[in-house]
Amino acid sequence: MKDRFNLYRFASPATFYPLAGKLIPWFVALSVVFGLAGLYLGMLVAPTDFQQGEGYRIIFIHVPASWMSMFIYLVMAGWAAIGLAFNTRLSGMMAQALAPTGALMAFLSLWTGALWGKPMWGAWWVWDARLTSELILLFLYIGYMALTAAIDDQRRADKAGGLLLLVGVVNVPIIYFSVKWWNTLHQGSSVNLTKSSMAETMLWGMLLMALCFWMYSIAVALMRVRTIMLERERHTDWVRAELGANSSGAAK
Amino acid sequence: MIHWNSFSDFLAMGGYGLYVWGSFGLNALIMIVEPIVVARNRKTTIARLKRQLRAEDRAETRNTAE
Amino acid sequence: MFKIISAVIGRDLKLAMRRQADIVSAVFFFIIVVSLFPLGIGPEPDLLRKLAPGVLWVAALLATMLSLPRLFADDHRDGTLEQLALAPHPLGLVVTGKVIAHWLVSGLPLALIAPVLGLQFDLSTDALVVLTGAILLGTPALSGIGAIGAALTLGLRGGGVLLSLLVLPLYIPVLIFGAGAVDATVSGLGGEGHLSLLAALTFASLGFAPWASAAALKIALE
Numbered sequence: 001m002k003d004r005f006n007l008y009r010f011a012s013p014a015t016f017y018p019l020a021g022k023l024i025p026w027f028v029a030l031s032v033v034f035g036l037a038g039l040y041l042g043m044l045v046a047p048t049d050f051q052q053g054e055g056y057r058i059i060f061i062h063v064p065a066s067w068m069s070m071f072i073y074l075v076m077a078g079w080a081a082i083g084l085a086f087n088t089r090l091s092g093m094m095a096q097a098l099a100p101t102g103a104l105m106a107f108l109s110l111w112t113g114a115l116w117g118k119p120m121w122g123a124w125w126v127w128d129a130r131l132t133s134e135l136i137l138l139f140l141y142i143g144y145m146a147l148t149a150a151i152d153d154q155r156r157a158d159k160a161g162g163l164l165l166l167v168g169v170v171n172v173p174i175i176y177f178s179v180k181w182w183n184t185l186h187q188g189s190s191v192n193l194t195k196s197s198m199a200e201t202m203l204w205g206m207l208l209m210a211l212c213f214w215m216y217s218i219a220v221a222l223m224r225v226r227t228i229m230l231e232r233e234r235h236t237d238w239v240r241a242e243l244g245a246n247s248s249g250a251a252k
Numbered sequence: 253m254i255h256w257n258s259f260s261d262f263l264a265m266g267g268y269g270l271y272v273w274g275s276f277g278l279n280a281l282i283m284i285v286e287p288i289v290v291a292r293n294r295k296t297t298i299a300r301l302k303r304q305l306r307a308e309d310r311a312e313t314r315n316t317a318e
Numbered sequence: 319m320f321k322i323i324s325a326v327i328g329r330d331l332k333l334a335m336r337r338q339a340d341i342v343s344a345v346f347f348f349i350i351v352v353s354l355f356p357l358g359i360g361p362e363p364d365l366l367r368k369l370a371p372g373v374l375w376v377a378a379l380l381a382t383m384l385s386l387p388r389l390f391a392d393d394h395r396d397g398t399l400e401q402l403a404l405a406p407h408p409l410g411l412v413v414t415g416k417v418i419a420h421w422l423v424s425g426l427p428l429a430l431i432a433p434v435l436g437l438q439f440d441l442s443t444d445a446l447v448v449l450t451g452a453i454l455l456g457t458p459a460l461s462g463i464g465a466i467g468a469a470l471t472l473g474l475r476g477g478g479v480l481l482s483l484l485v486l487p488l489y490i491p492v493l494i495f496g497a498g499a500v501d502a503t504v505s506g507l508g509g510e511g512h513l514s515l516l517a518a519l520t521f522a523s524l525g526f527a528p529w530a531s532a533a534a535l536k537i538a539l540e
Contacts, residue, residue, distance in 0.1 A: 043262075044254050044255060044256065044262075045254065045255055046255065047255060048255070048266065053266045053267070053268060054265040054266035054267070054268045054272065055265070055266070055268035055271055055272065057265065057268075057272050058271060058272055058275045061275055061276060061279045062275065065279070100286075101286070104282055104286060108278065108279060108282060111275065111278050112275040112278075112279070115271040115272075115274045115275045116271065116275070118271060119268055119271055136487050136490060139483075139486075139487040140487055142483065143483045143484040143487060146480055146483050146484075147470060147471070147480060147484060150471070150474045150475065150476065150477075150480055151474060155540070156537055156538065156540065159537040159540075160470045160534060160537050160538070163466075163470065163530065163533055163534050163537065164470055164484060166530075167466055167488070167530055168488070170526075171488050171491075174491050174519070175487075175488075175490055175491055177491075178490065178491035178494040178495060179490070179494065181494070181495075181498075182494045182498065216283060219287075220286055220287055220290060223287065223290045223291065223294065224290050224293075226294065227290070227293055227294040227297050230294075230297060230298065230301060231297055231301070234301050234304070234305070239301070240305060243298065243301055243302050243305060
């Protein structure tokens with residue numbers, strides 16, 4: 001029983017807000033450290049790929065961005081499920097704080113995919129199964145953000161957005177499967193970036209970059225959720241106290 | 253251990269410079285601009301909320317004074 | 319259970335018959351969009367035959383979207399929806415009935431008119447049969463998935479555009495398998511595989527979507 005009580009305590013904005021504030025610098029620092037290490041390995045140490053020359057170095061951001069875009073959507077759907085099941089306030093705020101970062105990751109994945117496709121495939125855009133699915137994922141992010149932005153009542157926005165996320169997460173595998181099926185029927189298999197055997201340094205570089213992206217996403221989402229919390233809880237005592245405390249010093 | 257012979261080699265990326273630096277450039281831009289936008293958003297939100305709270309407090313004191 | 323569903327279907331059909339103009343304009347929208355493509359692309363029969371499945375299906379998706387915003391809006395305005403939500407029988411069954419009624423007035427007419435439009439694109443008889451079958455099989459899924467979007471956007475400003483933003487990405491599997499069935503028939507591969515996947519999608523969405531829509535309606539009515 002005690003554990004459950006603690007869980008609810010952390011889920012309450014009044015406790016989560018200062019906790020997030022303390023955690024943000026750590027995640028930023030971790031992100032910078034992982035990023036520098038990953039860039040060092042990936043950009044300076046890793047050898048040339050025998051098939052793709054130096055152009056392959058785009059994967060050090062393309063793959064982490066794609067992973068994060070998919071992972072963030074799953075996390076948002078997880079928060080949505082918690083929110084709909086237990087009616088917690090925090091889950092809707094977290095989902096809304098994560099969405100813009102997820103959409104940016106999806107966009108970054110598409111952008112780097114295009115810049116990598118041009119020299120490798122000879123075209124900026126190829127209807128490759130994974131790129132196409134990434135594009136659809138971006139549409140799903142945009143749909144979620146448009147829906148939550150259009151609803152003024154925050155409780156309804158959280159719940160409707162959560163339901164959309166759950167519907168989306170059920171559909172993502174179906175969409176991926178259908179796009180893959182469509183892709184194999186219409187064109188032969190394409191050049192596969194990760195298929196070519198990777199040197200160990202490349203793999204480490206990519207993992208470090210993925211960790212960097214992960215920490216970055218957490219840091220930005222926490223920053224955003226703190227603002228959302230202030231906005232939504234503006235009539236509570238703790239926000240009053242928080243704003244009063246801030247007014248004496250510089251507003252952080 | 254460093255793979256590159258010179259800095260210009262590093263910039264050229266074996267002829268793929270445009271693509272590689274185009275990708276990393278946008279990545280850097282996003283990771284710098286997004287936190288700035290979030291931080292600025294936070295500042296304006298805090299300022300607006302403070303203004304609202306002060307206005308509410310003033311209205312309250314006026315009501316109690318009457 | 320079936321009594322509730324059929325009662326809702328009967329009621330919705332009766333209401334739809336009073337607004338026949340809506341049904342007719344959706345069908346004409348479909349016809350006009352499909353007829354615009356040859357004008358934009360050029361009249362070469364080979365090219366048109368290749369494009370026909372995609373063009374017809376995309377136009378069918380868009381035509382289905384037209385009538386979706388009104389799926390719950392009228393009942394919401396006159397308060398019927400709130401009564402239905404409070405009624406003892408599950409709201410999911412009511413939505414199932416409304417989805418079927420929506421398909422009868424939006425999907426079915428498209429399937430009936432599609433073979434005629436297919437003729438404009440020089441499709442063979444086999445392809446026309448598969449096209450009609452695919453649209454018959456696929457449009458119920460469109461109505462089902464669309465109901466979720468209609469429920470989520472109920473009563474919102476700019477609901478129509480938002481609805482298409484939410485729903486069109488979810489329509490992609492139906493589009494792929496529906497157009498793929500016709501495409502496979504045209505190229506002589508046989509569309510059975512596509513059609514069975516399309517049927518699976520339709521059954522899955524008819525089983526799942528009404529309950530998701532019912533949940534969304536309850537959120538909107540709170």
